Amino acid sequence: MAQVIDVRAVVKHFGSTVALDGLDLQVEAGEVHAFLGPNGAGKTTTLRILLGLLRIDGGTVSVLGADPWADAVELHKRLAYVPGEVNLWPQLTGGEVIDLLGRLHGGLDDRRRERYIEMFELDPTKKSRSYSKGNRQKVALISALAADVPLLLLDEPTSGLDPLMDARFRECVHEFRDGGGTVLLSSHILSEAEALSDRVTIIRNGRAMESGTLADLRHLSMTKVVAVVDRVPPDLSGIPGVHTLAVDGDRVTCEADEAGIGPLMIALSAVGIRSLTSQQPTLEEVFLRHYQDGSSDG
Amino acid sequence: MADSFAGTWTLTRLALRRDRILLPAWILGFAGMAGFSASATVGLYPDESQRVAAAEAVNAAGALVALYGRIYDPTSLGELSLFKLTAFGAALTAVLMVFVVIRHTRADEETGRLELMAAGRLGRSAPLAAALLVAFGASLVLAVLSALALIAAGLAVPGSFAFGFGWGFTGIAFAAVAGVCAQVTTGARSARGIALLTIAVSYAVRAVGDLAEGSWLSWLSPIGWMQQVRAYAGDRWWVLLLPIALAIVCVPLAFALRARRDLDAGLIGDRPGPARGRMGGVWGLAWRLQRGVFIAWCLGFAAFGLLLGSISDTVTGFLDSPQMQEFLMQLGGTQALADAFLATELSFAGIIVAAYGIAAASRLHTEEVDGHAEVLLSTPTSRVRWAVSHTMLALLGVAAILLIGGLTIGIGNALAMGDAGGIGGLLWAALARVPAAWVLTGVVLLVFGWLPRWVPAVWAVFVVALVIGEFGPLWDLPQWLMDVSPFVHSPRLPAVDSSNAGLVPLVVVTVALVTAGLLGWRRRDLQAH
Numbered sequence: 001m002a003q004v005i006d007v008r009a010v011v012k013h014f015g016s017t018v019a020l021d022g023l024d025l026q027v028e029a030g031e032v033h034a035f036l037g038p039n040g041a042g043k044t045t046t047l048r049i050l051l052g053l054l055r056i057d058g059g060t061v062s063v064l065g066a067d068p069w070a071d072a073v074e075l076h077k078r079l080a081y082v083p084g085e086v087n088l089w090p091q092l093t094g095g096e097v098i099d100l101l102g103r104l105h106g107g108l109d110d111r112r113r114e115r116y117i118e119m120f121e122l123d124p125t126k127k128s129r130s131y132s133k134g135n136r137q138k139v140a141l142i143s144a145l146a147a148d149v150p151l152l153l154l155d156e157p158t159s160g161l162d163p164l165m166d167a168r169f170r171e172c173v174h175e176f177r178d179g180g181g182t183v184l185l186s187s188h189i190l191s192e193a194e195a196l197s198d199r200v201t202i203i204r205n206g207r208a209m210e211s212g213t214l215a216d217l218r219h220l221s222m223t224k225v226v227a228v229v230d231r232v233p234p235d236l237s238g239i240p241g242v243h244t245l246a247v248d249g250d251r252v253t254c255e256a257d258e259a260g261i262g263p264l265m266i267a268l269s270a271v272g273i274r275s276l277t278s279q280q281p282t283l284e285e286v287f288l289r290h291y292q293d294g295s296s297d298g
Numbered sequence: 299m300a301d302s303f304a305g306t307w308t309l310t311r312l313a314l315r316r317d318r319i320l321l322p323a324w325i326l327g328f329a330g331m332a333g334f335s336a337s338a339t340v341g342l343y344p345d346e347s348q349r350v351a352a353a354e355a356v357n358a359a360g361a362l363v364a365l366y367g368r369i370y371d372p373t374s375l376g377e378l379s380l381f382k383l384t385a386f387g388a389a390l391t392a393v394l395m396v397f398v399v400i401r402h403t404r405a406d407e408e409t410g411r412l413e414l415m416a417a418g419r420l421g422r423s424a425p426l427a428a429a430l431l432v433a434f435g436a437s438l439v440l441a442v443l444s445a446l447a448l449i450a451a452g453l454a455v456p457g458s459f460a461f462g463f464g465w466g467f468t469g470i471a472f473a474a475v476a477g478v479c480a481q482v483t484t485g486a487r488s489a490r491g492i493a494l495l496t497i498a499v500s501y502a503v504r505a506v507g508d509l510a511e512g513s514w515l516s517w518l519s520p521i522g523w524m525q526q527v528r529a530y531a532g533d534r535w536w537v538l539l540l541p542i543a544l545a546i547v548c549v550p551l552a553f554a555l556r557a558r559r560d561l562d563a564g565l566i567g568d569r570p571g572p573a574r575g576r577m578g579g580v581w582g583l584a585w586r587l588q589r590g591v592f593i594a595w596c597l598g599f600a601a602f603g604l605l606l607g608s609i610s611d612t613v614t615g616f617l618d619s620p621q622m623q624e625f626l627m628q629l630g631g632t633q634a635l636a637d638a639f640l641a642t643e644l645s646f647a648g649i650i651v652a653a654y655g656i657a658a659a660s661r662l663h664t665e666e667v668d669g670h671a672e673v674l675l676s677t678p679t680s681r682v683r684w685a686v687s688h689t690m691l692a693l694l695g696v697a698a699i700l701l702i703g704g705l706t707i708g709i710g711n712a713l714a715m716g717d718a719g720g721i722g723g724l725l726w727a728a729l730a731r732v733p734a735a736w737v738l739t740g741v742v743l744l745v746f747g748w749l750p751r752w753v754p755a756v757w758a759v760f761v762v763a764l765v766i767g768e769f770g771p772l773w774d775l776p777q778w779l780m781d782v783s784p785f786v787h788s789p790r791l792p793a794v795d796s797s798n799a800g801l802v803p804l805v806v807v808t809v810a811l812v813t814a815g816l817l818g819w820r821r822r823d824l825q826a827h
Contacts, residue, residue: 051676053824073680081676087669087827089587090408090485096575103579104677125570129408129484140673153676 002029003062004151004182005050010059012045012206019045021206022059027184027199032177034197035186036287042206043186044084047155050184051081064151077106080144084155084186086136088128094139095124101143108146116142119168134160145172152176154185158192170196190287202287210286217286222255224279225264230272239263250274302557305420309428313402317432323758324394325440328465331765332383333447338773339379340452346373353378360609361639364505365646367525376453376530380461382768388524389501391440391465392472395433396493399476402429405486407562416561423553426477430549433473441466457530463538464524471520471541472497474548481555484564491594497521498598502605509609520544580679584687587665588658592695595654599647599703606643607710607724640707640724641793647703648731649764649785651696655739656756658692662746663753669827685743685819689812692739697732704728720792727791733804737784738763740811747818750825 005027012020020042027033037043048054050063052072061068066075088097098117102108117124120138128136137160144152152173158166173183173196187193193200194214201211210217222243228251236252237245241260246253256264268276314321343349353372356362367385369377380387403426406412412425445462449455472493479493480486504522507515516522523540527533555565577583662685665671674684705728708721742756766775766783780786784807787800 048672048824053672053675055821055823072675073678076676076678079676083669083672083676085669085827087673089583089670092575092586093571093573095573096571096577099575100577100579100583101673101677103577104674104679106678123570124573127568127571130568 003027004029004064005033005184006060006062007046007050008060010046010049010061011057012042012049012054013057019206020049020056023203023206024208024211025201025203026211027182029182030177030180031198032173032183032185032196034193034200035184035203036188036190036193036200037186037203038188041203043203044155045206046203047081047153047184047186050153051076051079078149079151079153080105080147080149081153082137082140082144082155082157084159086133086140088131088136088139090127090129092128093125094122094128094131094135097128097139098124098143098146102146105143105147105149109148112146112148113142116145116172119172120165132160134162134165137161138165141169141172145176150181152181152183152185154183156186156188158187158189166192222257223261224255225253225261225276226278227252227268227276228274229268230274233267233271236264236267239267302421302423303427304424305415305418306424306427306431309402309415309420309424310431313398313428313432316402317398321398321432321436325436325443327761328387328391328440329443329447331769332380332387332444332461333451334773335383335769336376336379336448336451336453338769340375342772343375343378349373349375349378356381359639360509361606361643363508364606364609365643367504367508368511369531370528371531374457374530376448376457376461377528379451379453380448380529384461384464384525384529385501385504385521388465388468388521389497391437391469392497392500392521393494395437395469395473396476396479396490396497398433398436399429399473400480400486400490400493402432403477404480404483404489408484408486413561423556426480426552426556429480430473430477430552433476434470437466437469437473440469454530456533460527460533460535460538461529464527464529467538467541468520468524471544471548474545474552477552478548478555481552481559482565484562484566484568488590491591495594502601505602505605580674580684580687583674584661584691587661588688588691588695591654591657592691592699595651595695595699596702599651599699600706602647603703603706604710607640607707607712608714609710637792640711641727641790643707644704644724644727644731645767645785645788645790647700647728648735648788649767651699651703651731652735652738652760652763652785654699655692655696655735656742656760658695659689659739659742659746660753660756661692662688662742663750666750666825667827672824672827675824681820682816685746685816689739689743692742693736693808696735696739697729700728700732700735701725723792727789730789730791730798730801733801733808734784734788736808737804737811740808740815743815744811744818745815747815747820747822750822 003026005025007023007025010020010023011018023042023046025035025046035043035046045054049056049061050068052068052075055069063075064078068075088094092100098113099108102113120142122135122138122142126135128139131139137157141157144154158169161169173185177183185193185196197214199211199213200217202209202217230250232247232250232252236242236254239260240263241257242264243255243257243260252268254264343352350372353369353374356369357372366382369381371377406425441462443462444465445458448458448461475496476489476493479489479496482492483489500519500521504516504519504525507513507517507519507522508525516526520541523537527535527537559565577586665688671684675681704725705721707728708724711720711724712718738756738760741759742753745752745756763783763785766780767785770780770783770786784804787804789798789800
C-alpha cells in the first residue's frame, strides 16, 4: 500500500535538548493511525515537522510524496491540521474563523460547513474569546473536516470534548476513512486509539518504541496464564519464553510470550489441567510496559 | 474584606520577578535622560540674559508651546533645561505605568494565567492590588532617581524633587486610571488602548490650554498638572496633590468594579458577532486585526495636525522685541521661521509614527507566540505571504498616517492664514519623513526573521533613535552617533535649507532589512507557544 507519511530516522534538536532521536513513522493510505506517547514524548514536534513548521536536523520526511519543509504550501492544499492547543483570534467569531480557514483552503462547501457546525452543536456567532477549550477545538475540527482534503493531522483532538461530542468525532473519523481518507491522530487516550485506529505507533523520548496493528502489539506482549494442575511439573521454569513463574500448591501463575506459550501448554497438559485461564494484555498494559521500561532505562 | 486581598504580596513578588529587566531599564532611562538633558543645558547658557532670550523664543513659538509646553520663569535654568521633558516625560511615564498595570491584570486574565492562580489562596482583588503596588512603587523610585540625577547635573535641590515627583505622581495617576480601564473591557489590547487614549487626550488638552496662556484647560489634564507644579519656577508643591486625588478616586473605583464582576468579564461584554466571515484571506485578516489601532492613529494625527497647523503662524505674532526681530532677519524672514517650526512639528510626527510601524510589524511576533500563526500556516498560506501582509500594512500605515498628519497641518495652516497654497508642500514634506520611520519597521522584520524572541527589544531601538533625534544636538553627541538614527537623515522640509539626499539610502536600507528578515523567517522553525 502507498505510504502517505514516511518518516525515517528523523532527528530534531531544540538547543541542547533532543526532541526526536531517530524517529520512524509510516502511515499507509486509507488508515487511521494513532500516535501514542506520554507527555513530552515528541508527538507535537513530529506533527509540526510533518507540516513543515519545523525543520529537521537529520533523517528524511515525506508527506503525500512531498517534502513538507520545501513544499509546504502545495502540501497544505491536500491536508488539514487540528493543533493540540487551538488558539484563535479572540475578537473573531467561530463562524468567521471557519470561513477564513476555509477560504485559505481554497473555498468552503457551505453544505459541509453547515453539516459539521450542526453536528458539533457549535454557536458560530460567539467570539473566540468566550469559547471554552472544547469549543475552540470544535472550530478547528469543523474547519479541518469541511476542508475536503485526503489527509488529516490531529493533535489530541478530543482532549476538550465531552463524551457526546467525542462520539460524534469518532463517527466523523470513520466516515472520513471510509471515504478513502488517511488520518494521523496523536493521543494518549487509549480507548480512543482502540476505538478509532487501524494501526498504532508508540513513541517515547523521541523514538518509536513499537508500531503495528493493535493485534500485533498484543502479540508482542505476554499472555497471562493461570492454571490449576494435578501435579506441578518440575521443569516449567526451564521453558524459554516463560516468565514470572509462581507456584502456589497446585496453582501455577506465569506470563508467556509468543515463543513460550506453545511449550507451556504442552508441559501443562502433560500433567493434567483442571482449570485454565489465559488473558490477552489490554492496550493499557502494552502501553504501561513501554513507558515503564523506558523510565527504568531513561 | 482582607480575604479579597489574600495573596497580594505573592503576586507583587511575581510581578517584580517578571519585570525585573523592563522596570529598572525604563526607570534608569528616565533618570538618565533627565540628568543628561540638564547637564548639557547647564553649560550652554551660563548667563541669565541668554537664558531669558532662549526662553522667550520658546514661549513665542506656538508650535513648541503646543508640543512641549511653556517656560514660566524665563530666568530659570532648570525650566529651560527640561522644557522638552516636562510634559513629554510625564506622558512617557504614564505610558510605562499603563503597560505595567494592564500586563499584570487584564492581560493575565485574558490568557488564563490568573485563573490558574485564582484557584489557589488568592483574593479577588489581589491581582489589581499587586499591579498597582508595583506601578506606584516604580513611580516613586522613578521620581527619586530622576530628582537625584537632576541634582547631580547641578540643578536646584527643591526644584529637582518637584520635577521628579511631578513625573512620578503622573505615573501614579495613570496607573490608577489603567486599573479602571482593566475592568472595562475583556481584551487586554483594548484596555491598554483606552488607557493610552486618555494619555493622548490629556496631552492634547494641555497643548490647547498652554497655547492660551493661563487657560483653565491646562488644569483639566493630569499632564498639565505636571507643568503647573512649575518645578524650578516657584515649586508649587500643592499641585502634586491633584494627581494623588485622581488616584484616590480611581483606585476605589477600580476595586469596586472588580468586586462586582466575574473573572474574565468586563463592563463592556462580548456581543455575538457574525456567523459568517467576509475576510478575503491573509490580507483581510491582517487588516481586520490592525484596523482599529490604525484608525485611532489616523484620528489622533488628524486632531494634532489641525491644532499644530493652525498655530504655526502664531510664531510671528509674539516676536516683537528688537532682539527677536534681528534673530528673524538672520533666519530669512517670518516665513522661514514658520517653515522651521512646521519642519520641527513634522519631524516630531515622523518619529512618533515610527512607533506605529513597530507596533504593526510586531504583530507578526505576537501572532506567532499566541499560536495563531500555527493555525494559518497549516493552511496553503506561504510564510512569506503572511509576513508580507502585516509588513505592508505597517509600511503603508506609516505613510498614510504621516500623509494625514501633513494634510491636516496644511489644512489647519490654510484656515489660519486664509491661504491654501501651502498644502501641497506640506504633503510632500510629510511624505519625506516616511522612509526614516520605515527603517524601524525593517528592523522589526530583521529581528523577527533571525532572533524572534528579541522583537520587543526593537522598542529600545526606537527610544534610542527618539532620544538621539530630540536631544542629540543639545547634548552635542558626536556625528557618527547621530548618524545611527534614521530620523537624522530625513529632509527638514519645508525649511529651505533641507536636503533630500537621505531619502534613497533610507528606502534602500528598509528594503534590505525587510528582505533579510524574510529570508531568515523562511528558514527558521516556528516558535513554540
